[in-house]
Amino acid sequence: xERQTLSEQARALQAGQVSSRELTQASLxxxxxxxxxxxxxxxVCEAEALADADAADAARGRxxxxxxTGVPFAHKDIFCTRGVATTCGSRMLENFVPPYxxxxxxxxxxxxxxxxxxTNMDEFAMGSSNETSYFGAVKNPWDPARTPGxxxxxxxxxxxxxxxxxxxxxxxxxSIRQPxxxxxxxxxxxxxxxxxxxxxxxxxxxxxxxxxxxxxAEDAAQVLQLMAGFDPHDSTSAQAEVPDYAATxxxxxxxxxxxxxxxxxxxGLDAESEQAVRAALAVFEDLGAHVDEVSLPHVGLSVPTYxxxxxxxxxxxxxxxxGVRFGYRHEGAESLxxxxxxxxxxxxxxxxxxxxxxxxxxxxxxxxxxxxxxxxQTRELIAEDFQAAFKDFDLLVGPTTPTxxxxxxxxxxxxVQMYLNDIYTIGVNLAGLPGISVPCxxxxxxxxxxxxxxxxxxxxxxxxxxxxxxxxxxWHRQAPGAS
Amino acid sequence: MALSxxxxxxxxxxxRLKVSDDEIDEYVAKLSSIIELVAQLQAADTQGVTPMAHxxxxxxxxxxxxxTESDQRESFQQNAPDVVDGLYRVPRVIE
Numbered sequence: 001x002e003r004q005t006l007s008e009q010a011r012a013l014q015a016g017q018v019s020s021r022e023l024t025q026a027s028l029x030x031x032x033x034x035x036x037x038x039x040x041x042x043x044v045c046e047a048e049a050l051a052d053a054d055a056a057d058a059a060r061g062r063x064x065x066x067x068x069t070g071v072p073f074a075h076k077d078i079f080c081t082r083g084v085a086t087t088c089g090s091r092m093l094e095n096f097v098p099p100y101x102x103x104x105x106x107x108x109x110x111x112x113x114x115x116x117x118x119t120n121m122d123e124f125a126m127g128s129s130n131e132t133s134y135f136g137a138v139k140n141p142w143d144p145a146r147t148p149g150x151x152x153x154x155x156x157x158x159x160x161x162x163x164x165x166x167x168x169x170x171x172x173x174x175s176i177r178q179p180x181x182x183x184x185x186x187x188x189x190x191x192x193x194x195x196x197x198x199x200x201x202x203x204x205x206x207x208x209x210x211x212x213x214x215x216x217a218e219d220a221a222q223v224l225q226l227m228a229g230f231d232p233h234d235s236t237s238a239q240a241e242v243p244d245y246a247a248t249x250x251x252x253x254x255x256x257x258x259x260x261x262x263x264x265x266x267x268g269l270d271a272e273s274e275q276a277v278r279a280a281l282a283v284f285e286d287l288g289a290h291v292d293e294v295s296l297p298h299v300g301l302s303v304p305t306y307x308x309x310x311x312x313x314x315x316x317x318x319x320x321x322x323g324v325r326f327g328y329r330h331e332g333a334e335s336l337x338x339x340x341x342x343x344x345x346x347x348x349x350x351x352x353x354x355x356x357x358x359x360x361x362x363x364x365x366x367x368x369x370x371x372x373x374x375x376x377q378t379r380e381l382i383a384e385d386f387q388a389a390f391k392d393f394d395l396l397v398g399p400t401t402p403t404x405x406x407x408x409x410x411x412x413x414x415x416v417q418m419y420l421n422d423i424y425t426i427g428v429n430l431a432g433l434p435g436i437s438v439p440c441x442x443x444x445x446x447x448x449x450x451x452x453x454x455x456x457x458x459x460x461x462x463x464x465x466x467x468x469x470x471x472x473x474x475w476h477r478q479a480p481g482a483s
Numbered sequence: 484m485a486l487s488x489x490x491x492x493x494x495x496x497x498x499r500l501k502v503s504d505d506e507i508d509e510y511v512a513k514l515s516s517i518i519e520l521v522a523q524l525q526a527a528d529t530q531g532v533t534p535m536a537h538x539x540x541x542x543x544x545x546x547x548x549x550x551t552e553s554d555q556r557e558s559f560q561q562n563a564p565d566v567v568d569g570l571y572r573v574p575r576v577i578e
Contacts, residue, residue, distance in 0.1 A: 025534070096562055097561070097562060099561070099562070100554060101557055141527040152544075161557070165486070187535055191539070192538050192539060193539065195542065206538065232546070235543060235544060236537075236541070238539070238541070239544070274545075298527070301523070301524060301527055303520065304520055304522075304523045304524045305524065307517060307520060307521050307525070308521050315498060319499075322499070323546060323564060323575045324563070324564075324571050324573055325559075325562070325563055325571060326559075326562035326563060326564075327562070327564075329564035329565070333574055334574060335574050335576075336573050336574050336576050337499070338501075338574070339573060339574055340499040341499050341500060341501035342501050344500045344501070345500055345501040345502070345503075346497055348500075353500055354499050354513055354514065354517065356500065356527040357491070357495065357498055357500065357510065358496050358514060358517050358518070358521075360488075360494050360497050360498040361490075361514070361518070362496045364494065364497060370525070371521065371524075373523075373534055374524050374525070374527070374529060375524060376534035376535045376536075377527075377529035377532040377533075377534050377535075378524055378527050378529060378532075379534075380532055380533060380535040381527070381529070381532060383535060383538060414516075415513055415516070415517060416516050416519075416520050418516060419517075419520065430538070431538060432537075432538025432539050456539055
């Protein structure tokens with residue numbers, strides 16, 4: 001079966017060439033066939049999906065269909081779905097059935113999209129390889145011995161393998177862009193506050209942002225259009241209006257200015273990946289954009305800054321998992337303190353516990369100023385670097401990751417090596433900015449991601465540049481296992 | 484900077500995590516390497532830099548002080564491990 005894009009599926013539905021039930025059944029069949037080898041789904045919702053598909057077909061029959069009504073897709077298992085188990089990749093929430101829908105879930109449901117299931121992810125979105133999931137690692141469709149990246153690895157692999165044409169993800173330090181890069185698809189992380197966090201299980205609240213993984217920027221724009229916008233349920237939801245992303249996808253790039261951050265081309269960048277990124281910059285020059293080097297002098301502090309701020313927030317957010325109100329509980333504890341401690345020891349996996357401990361340490365008495373306060377200062381310096389760069393440039397462009405997909409098991413024993421994989425993606429999270437990764441070639445036979453970063457609420461520019469690139473290249477059409 | 488076994492035990496207690504004796508050495512090694520990574524920030528010059536409060540400098544929104552939520556205790560408690568008469572049950576705290 002040929003991999004179809006979301007737009008192709010939407011057009012076929014609009015033209016009456018196919019029904020939502022047929023598309024949904026095809027997606028479910030492909031999941032049955034390929035998922036046992038990839039482990040992309042934690043939970044497939046066949047009955048709910050088919051019912052939603054029939055409802056979508058009925059709505060279309062009544063002339064009430066929206067642009068994406070009836071298109072099958074998947075949610076990362078971090079979004080609460082009413083009546084459908086939501087695990088966040090953790091034993092702690094293995095049996096949790098949310099009593100409400102996340103805003104993202106409700107909005108896509110209202111728009112008539114059909115959710116076929118919940119995708120696998122690193123536990124509580126803490127990981128860069130999908131190996132911290134309680135439900136096992138996801139395999140990269142390009143090479144099952146390799147990671148698809150993380151934490152939205154299930155969503156990325158499901159889209160790359162054509163199980164669904166699009167999936168939701170979340171990105172705290174690169175968790176949409178990095179897996180998109182490693183699986184050869186497109187993934188957008190919007191501006192902080194652009195998409196509601198309500199019902200999205202919290203990891204690091206000042207960094208978490210929901211976004212989309214799809215084959216193309218055009219598809220990502222369509223889904224983001226439906227997800228984005230103010231939500232009174234999220235206290236940090238942006239009140240800015242949502243522009244029509246499709247309207248600017250074809251804007252001319254002539255005379256636009258691209259900045260290339262020198263710091264993203266350090267010694268850690270794989271040579272073949274760098275060639276692919278440089279070739280992509282030449283494409284933008286051919287399209288009339290000016291490309292110049294720029295410096296983000298503090299961006300090298302991103303990884304240590306992030307690994308203070310994110311674990312600090314995580315240690316606070318995850319204190320709610322105590323075995324009392326919901327989630328896993330250790331049975332037979334003799335005291336309340338033992339109940340907490342044993343529940344958390346058994347319910348959380350190793351990486352989540354390391355981050356809780358790191359966060360607890362940097363916030364503890366006597367260390368707060370040296371770590372947390374210092375990190376909020378370096379975070380400010382990093383954000384100011386980006387702001388200064390956007391005075392001179394419309395967009396910043398560089399690699400998404402230092403190397404293509406690494407082998408499963410290669411970095412699991414060394415958390416610091418794993419953390420360094422996010423060296424190019426963390427900066428925009430700390431600065432609250434939008435970023436997208438699009439496929440731009442291959443290194444060692446594996447996909448390479450090109451990262452485009454925009455100013456706050458610069459989703460239109462980011463999507464415009466990505467779409468224009470994809471109009472003039474065909475890397476995004478390369479599918480794994482084409483043989 | 485290296486953490487000691489006592490440091491790890493103290494942090495684990497603050498985080499309400501049980502750490503068994505055979506786990507503690509691994510935590511010492513891995514947390515020490517993480518702390519060594521983040522301690523790189525000590526070299527950064529942050530004299531006079533205002534710590535970031537919000538990435539986009541947004542102010543916290545206010546809303547009218549009105550009741551907007553309805554009582555959903557029963558539906559919420561369906562996820563609770565142990566409930567009696569609408570109350571969450573935990574091991575005895577007061578003798």
